[in-house]
Amino acid sequence: MLELLLPSSVVTAEAYADDDTELCFPGEEDLVATAVVGRRREFVTARRLARDALAVLGHPPVAIRPGPRREPVWPDGLAGSITHCSGYRGAAVARTDEVVSLGIDAEPHAPLPPRVLGAVTAPGDAEHLAGLARAEPAVHWDRLLFSAKESIYKAWYPLTQRWLGFSDARLTLQPQMGTFTAHILIDGTRLDGGPPLTSLHGRYLIENGLVVTAVWVV
Secondary structure (H helix, E strand, O other), rough: OOOHOOOOOOOOEOOOOOOOOOOOOHHHHHHHHOOHHHHHHHHHHHHHHHHHHHOOOOOOOOOOOOOOOEEEEOOOOOEEEEEEEEEEEEEEEEEEOOOOOOEEEEEEOOOOOOEEEHHHHHOHHHHHHHHHHHHHOOOOHHHHHHHHHHHHHHHHHHHHHHOHHHHHHHEEOOOOEEEEEEEOOOOOOOOOOOOOOOOOEEEEEEEOOEEEEEEEEE
């Protein structure tokens, strides 16, 4: 699914199940030492997929440790993102001379839990989703909005090192193209000197009972 969403310069890896016998990679054991079995398995699988993607780019296997916001810290010269949800694990990696930052997210294609929608919308989001729901009621637009904003944050943070709340990005979804645009409502100054992030663009796919979203910055 990720390969259909991301540029060809991004290497992706996916799995729909875990290997219950797979062990934690050295240097990552402490990250899930107290985790429940399900959480540990999805962590191990997702990190292994990330190393599989790194290998395609010629990088040796390394422990992928978390940064200050629990984001994966990638080897120098590489950008990446990891996601996992029930029945799906995915990773995407690229060289920063081709893609400077990226974010992916996967969610079950199901309604958001009650009262969550109000916590994840920016001004105008709810009205936009209501219009989409009238046109295509079979799509869980609230879950798609949530997933898109997760991907947006994952692409945003490495370039700014600042928090981006759900209400700090107003979303426009384009169902005909399977794309979306995030209109950033706070200062988008980048630490690398690149152009400010006033908007971010991504793609989505609804398939196999999942919503998968991806955002990248070149």
